[in-house]
Amino acid sequence: MAEPRVSSWRALVVQAALVLALAALAYFAATNAAQKLARQGIVAGFGFLERPAGFDIGQSPIPYAAATATYLDAFLVGLLNTLLVSALAIVLSTVLGFALGIARRSSNLLARSFAAAYVEGFRNLPLLLQLLVWYVAVRVALPAASDPAAWGGAYLSQRGLFLPRPDFSGLAALVPLAFAAGLFAMGLLLRMSRRAVALGRKPVPVLWPGALLGLGLPALAWAGLALAGHLVPVAWPARGPYDIAGGLALRPEFVALLVGLSTYSAAFIAEIVRSGLDSVPRGQREAAAALSLSGAQALRLVVLPQAMRVIVPPLTSQYLNTTKNSSLAVLIGYPDLVHVFMGTVLNQTNQAVEVVAITMGVYLSLSLATALLMNRYNARVAGGRP
Amino acid sequence: MRVVRPRPALLLALALLGTPLPAWAEPAKTDSVKTDSVKTDATKTGTGKAEGTLAQVKARGHLVCGVSPGVAGFSVPDGQGHWTGLDVDFCRALAAAIFDSPEAVRFIPQSSAARFTALQSGEIDVLARNTTWTLSRDTAAMNFPAITFYDGQGFLVRKALNIGAVKQLDRATICLQQGTTTELNLADWFRTRGLTYQVVTFANSEQTLGAYESGRCDAYSTDQSSLYGERLKTAHPDEHVILSEAISKEPFAPGVRQGDDQWRDIVAWTHYAMLDAEEAGIRQDNVEQMRREAPSPDARRILGLEGGYGERLGLTADWVARIVRHVGNYGDSFARNLGDGTPLKIPRGLNALWNQGGLQYGPPIR
Numbered sequence: 065m066a067e068p069r070v071s072s073w074r075a076l077v078v079q080a081a082l083v084l085a086l087a088a089l090a091y092f093a094a095t096n097a098a099q100k101l102a103r104q105g106i107v108a109g110f111g112f113l114e115r116p117a118g119f120d121i122g123q124s125p126i127p128y129a130a131a132t133a134t135y136l137d138a139f140l141v142g143l144l145n146t147l148l149v150s151a152l153a154i155v156l157s158t159v160l161g162f163a164l165g166i167a168r169r170s171s172n173l174l175a176r177s178f179a180a181a182y183v184e185g186f187r188n189l190p191l192l193l194q195l196l197v198w199y200v201a202v203r204v205a206l207p208a209a210s211d212p213a214a215w216g217g218a219y220l221s222q223r224g225l226f227l228p229r230p231d232f233s234g235l236a237a238l239v240p241l242a243f244a245a246g247l248f249a250m251g252l253l254l255r256m257s258r259r260a261v262a263l264g265r266k267p268v269p270v271l272w273p274g275a276l277l278g279l280g281l282p283a284l285a286w287a288g289l290a291l292a293g294h295l296v297p298v299a300w301p302a303r304g305p306y307d308i309a310g311g312l313a314l315r316p317e318f319v320a321l322l323v324g325l326s327t328y329s330a331a332f333i334a335e336i337v338r339s340g341l342d343s344v345p346r347g348q349r350e351a352a353a354a355l356s357l358s359g360a361q362a363l364r365l366v367v368l369p370q371a372m373r374v375i376v377p378p379l380t381s382q383y384l385n386t387t388k389n390s391s392l393a394v395l396i397g398y399p400d401l402v403h404v405f406m407g408t409v410l411n412q413t414n415q416a417v418e419v420v421a422i423t424m425g426v427y428l429s430l431s432l433a434t435a436l437l438m439n440r441y442n443a444r445v446a447g448g449r450p
Numbered sequence: 451m452r453v454v455r456p457r458p459a460l461l462l463a464l465a466l467l468g469t470p471l472p473a474w475a476e477p478a479k480t481d482s483v484k485t486d487s488v489k490t491d492a493t494k495t496g497t498g499k500a501e502g503t504l505a506q507v508k509a510r511g512h513l514v515c516g517v518s519p520g521v522a523g524f525s526v527p528d529g530q531g532h533w534t535g536l537d538v539d540f541c542r543a544l545a546a547a548i549f550d551s552p553e554a555v556r557f558i559p560q561s562s563a564a565r566f567t568a569l570q571s572g573e574i575d576v577l578a579r580n581t582t583w584t585l586s587r588d589t590a591a592m593n594f595p596a597i598t599f600y601d602g603q604g605f606l607v608r609k610a611l612n613i614g615a616v617k618q619l620d621r622a623t624i625c626l627q628q629g630t631t632t633e634l635n636l637a638d639w640f641r642t643r644g645l646t647y648q649v650v651t652f653a654n655s656e657q658t659l660g661a662y663e664s665g666r667c668d669a670y671s672t673d674q675s676s677l678y679g680e681r682l683k684t685a686h687p688d689e690h691v692i693l694s695e696a697i698s699k700e701p702f703a704p705g706v707r708q709g710d711d712q713w714r715d716i717v718a719w720t721h722y723a724m725l726d727a728e729e730a731g732i733r734q735d736n737v738e739q740m741r742r743e744a745p746s747p748d749a750r751r752i753l754g755l756e757g758g759y760g761e762r763l764g765l766t767a768d769w770v771a772r773i774v775r776h777v778g779n780y781g782d783s784f785a786r787n788l789g790d791g792t793p794l795k796i797p798r799g800l801n802a803l804w805n806q807g808g809l810q811y812g813p814p815i816r
Contacts, residue, residue, distance in 0.1 A: 119633040122649045130637035204664050209623075222665045223623060306622045306668050307648065316666065317650065397652045397661065403628070407653060411629030 097417060110422075112413045113139065119408055121399045123315050135409050142404035143426060149321050149400065150387040150430075156326035157386060158379075161333025166363065168338045179334060186331035191389055194328055199320035199396040206316075209307055217300050219308045225319065226301035229312035235289060236296040242285035243278065250274035261365060317398035321390065329386045336378045340371035372445040380438035384431045391427075401426060503575055503706070503713035504548070504764050512554040515541035516574035519559035522679035523788040523796065524580055524599075533557045537578040539783040540598055540704060544576065544720050546776040547760075547769040566592065569705055576717055577705035580675070582631075587705075594703035595718035600800035600809050602696025603635050604674035606681055609691045611668065616695045620645040625667035627651070627658045632672055635698040659683060673700055678794045694799070716763050723770040725812030726752050727779035729803055734778035737771060752815050759815055770815070780810065 101108055113136040120130045124141045125148055167179035186194070203222050207213045212221035219226040232240050250270070257268040286296060301311030344367050352362035393400035394407060401423060410419040507513050517525035517537050525535040542552035560568050560579055569577045570591055581587070582601075583594040605624075607613050616639070626632050628651035640647050650667055652658040655676075662670035663684050670680065677692045684690055704721075706714050727733075730749045732740050741753050750756045754767035761767060777783060781803075788796040802808025 118637055120637045120647075120649045122651065131641055200660070200664065203666065208665050209668075304621050309621065315650075394653055395657070397650050397657065399651070403651070403653075407628045408633060408651070412634075 101417070108415075108417065110418055112415050112418070115413070117409070117412075119412070121404060122397075123318060123399055135413065138409055139401075139405050139422070142399060142401035145399055145404075146387075146390055146393075146401040146426075147430075149318065149325065149393070149398070150390045152322055153325035153329060153386050153390065154383050156322070157329035157333055157382075160326060160330035162337050164330060164334035165337025165341065168334060169341050171359075183331045183334050186328055187335070191324065191328050192392055192395060195320060195324040195392055195396055198324045199316060202320070203316045212303075212308060219301055219303075221308065222316065223307050223313075224316055225314040226308040226310075227312045227314070228301065229299045231297040231299060235294050238285045238289060239282045239296060242281040246274075246278035246281040249277045249281075267361075267365070315398075317393070317396050320396055321393050321398045321400075325386055325389060328389075329382060332382050332385075333379065336375055336382065337371070340373075340375035341367060343374040344370045369445075373442075376438060376442040376445055380435055380442070383434050383438065387430050387434065388427060503710050504716060507548060507575055511549075512556055513541060513545045513548065513576070514556050514558060514574045515544070516560040516565055516568050516577040516579055517541070517557050518579045519561065521580055521676065522682070523792065523794045524675070525557070525559075525578075527557070527559075534787065536599060536783055536787045537580065537704075539777050539787065540578045540721065541576065543724060543773045543777040543783075544717065546772045547716070547720055547723075547765050550766075550772045550776075552776040566590070566705075569707060572707075575706075575713075580673075580702050581705055582700045583703040591708055592705045593708050593714050594705055595714050596721040597701040597703045597809075598721050599675065599702040601673050601675045601700040601702055602800075603632055603671060603698040603700065604677055604696050605693045606662065606670040606677045606690055607668060607693065609689055613693065616693060616697060617643060617645065619647060619669055621647065622668040623648040623650060623666070624669045624671050625650050625652070625658050625662045626671055627655050628653060630672075631698070636671055639697040655680065675702075675788075675796065678788075678796045682793055694797075712764055716765065719763060719815075720773065721780075722812035723752070723773055723815065724777075724780040724783065725803065725810050726815055727770055727774050728781040729805070729812060732770075732774055732779060734774055734782045737774045741771060748814075757816065 098108060114134055117133045117135050117138045118130055119138070121128055121138065121141050123145065125144045126141065128137060128141050164179045164182055167175040168183070170176050170179075206220060206222045209221045209223045212219040212223075212226075214220075217228050230236070230239070250273075253268060253270045253274055257270050261267050289296060299310050299312075301308045301313070303309075348366055348370065349362055352366040357365065390400055391402040394403040397403070405419060406423050410416055413419070515538075517533065517535075520526050521535070521537075523535055525533060525537045527533050538557065541555050541557065545554040546552045548554070558568070558574055560574070560577065562579075565577055565579055565581065566587070568574050577592075578598070580599075580601075581594075583597065588594055605616060605619065607619075613619065620640075624636065624647050626636065626649060633649075633651065636647070636649070650661060652661060655672070658670060658672075659680050661667055670677070672680070674692060674696060681687045681690050681692065704717055706717050726748075727737075730746065730752055732749060732752060737753075740749055741755070744750050744753065744755050747756070751759065752770050754760055754769065754771060758767050760769035763769070766772075774782075778786070784798065784801065785791055788794050789798070798806075798808060800809045802810065804811040
């Protein structure tokens with residue numbers, strides 16, 4: 065009994081010494097940095113966030129004007145741009161990745177080979193290279209800004225994709241509300257269907273009624289408003305002296321980053337899904353067939369629910385990667401957090417320590433939040449385990 | 451936080467680490483103080499103990515000059531490590547005035563981040579590196595003796611657009627390199643005129659030029675002096691034009707440390723001497739003839755045949771003759787590095803002499 069006690073005492077001393085050394089190093093670094101900053105006339109602290117920014121940002125989901133914006137506003141624009149592109153890329157890559165992963169285990173030779181070729185191609189080329197291909201090569205192939213392609217009010221050129229933008233403010237807010245109601249009804253249907261299956265009854269059809277509700281309700285709202293004499297105002301893109309103006313502009317930087325991240329990430333998700341499907345014993349599929357479930361039903365009701373236990377943990381890592389990879393935006397000029405905050409704001413304010421700390425804090429929080437959500441979901445998925 | 455035991459050890463560690471700090475914090479002061487005692491026989495400059503840098507340079511046998519690592523026309527090294535350019539010529543002129551040799555210079559490329567530290571720490575004697583003279587830089591422990599190049603933020607556009615003025619870029623898309631004052635100038639300029647634009651920014655100039663050239667932007671904006679070099683990098687330079695209008699003032703000036711009036715005078719008057727020589731018609735190809743014939747009283751004073759003005763700077767009487775013989779006057783240097791004879795083809799513009807419509811004005815040598 066004396067033996068482990070001595071070694072634990074020794075371990076304690078070693079650990080204490082290590083902690084001391086680290087604390088001393090941190091103190092040294094902090095004082096050194098403080099001295100250097102003081103000599104350069106830089107005031108440490110976060111007060112700089114209140115100062116006027118004075119520069120413009122090309123793409124912003126919220127109103128941003130150089131005249132009135134502070135560095136905090138610039139930070140928010142960068143953050144929202146990062147969140148926007150990451151969230152959309154996660155959704156798109158999940159849809160595409162699941163489709164590809166299932167296709168890899170399909171009985172259809174064409175689907176199987178296409179999915180395999182896709183995965184090997186996208187997974188094995190550096191993401192940076194792919195982003196540059198989407199941004200540079202694909203953009204150059206598009207029509208010049210002076211001669212955009214036009215279909216029914218929408219335009220496409222090297223400067224982006226320009227779509228009509230409905231204005232859903234005021235009474236017109238009924239349309240998105242109707243859409244939300246449709247989604248809610250679809251969720252209810254899904255729940256009813258699950259309960260029916262759990263009770264051994266026939267599942268309630270979800271897909272078609274759901275789609276009808278999700279698209280039909282807003283269409284009804286739109287038509288109803290129009291009949292009542294209140295047309296939803298639509299901002300149409302129009303040709304300006306140099307470029308298309310008005311409407312909803314999807315800029316090439318955003319599209320290239322979104323497409324690049326989604327297609328790249330989808331290849332990894334496809335592999336995760338495939339390994340999940342492979343983890344479900346063959347007997348399960350055979351049993352489903354014996355119950356006269358169709359192939360699609362077997363996949364949806366029997367195989368996927370069991371595969372999710374294997375899929376979700378690595379899927380979480382993949383989502384974290386997508387968010388972090390979005391910082392490659394800086395190389396194709398998309399104003400994400402790193403581009404705006406670590407690039408322009410850092411250069412203009414010289415508040416290197418604060419800016420880097422904030423940026424790191426943001427990515428850490430985003431990753432931890434994603435992981436938290438996914439772990440909750442994972443607990444639910446894995447909870448059904450016998 | 452309730453652990454009390456490690457405190458004495460922590461304090462000891464901090465004390466041990468704390469002691470070297472002051473020594474590290476001021477790495478260079480000793481250098482400039484040490485040579486203050488070495489007096490030159492300059493008759494009079496400024497306020498007393500200020501002869502440091504010239505004495506140091508003379509003792510060392512060569513000048514140490516901080517330049518840009520590579521800006522076409524301003525400072526570019528060739529394969530053999532031989533530097534050329536307008537900024538390089540300025541340092542060579544200084545060396546010629548001091549040592550009668552344009553080769554008595556060591557060029558140290560400086561990044562934009564490290565340049566001011568290099569000057570303040572005494573690593574370089576003079577900074578000739580496309581540095582814009584601003585109040586905050588001037589007050590931050592350095593001086594800008596004279597403006598060697600008047601630059602301004604300009605625009606590169608396609609000739610096919612037929613644009614003559616910047617205001618015609620209303621609603622255009624403009625490509626920029628991020629993190630510079632370019633972004634601020636542009637926002638101010640368009641805002642104060644009630645015009646709008648769409649901005650796309652990139653982290654470096656290659657990406658910015660690539661986006662402009664491929665049609666993502668209607669214009670590429672940065673300092674005009676750089677735009678001439680950028681235009682050369684496009685596939686068809688003659689399809690692009692640099693608008694003559696500038697939206698900001700970017701006066702490039704060499705930098706020296708504060709507190710050395712003699713050195714500051716030498717640097718300022720080296721530039722003025724090159725201007726005065728050009729104004730008096732003293733060129734690299736006729737300087738010897740001018741010295742023999744010595745036509746006008748102006749030229750006689752400039753060339754040191756009368757007055758002994760060079761000695762007042764701590765230099766020799768023939769200091770301007772040395773500069774012009776080895777480097778040329780300002781016009782010679784401009785033509786050799788930036789002018790029509792070079793691929794850059796930068797017009798003299800604001801950098802023409804004052805009596806030819808420009809701003810370059812050398813105070814009289816007398």
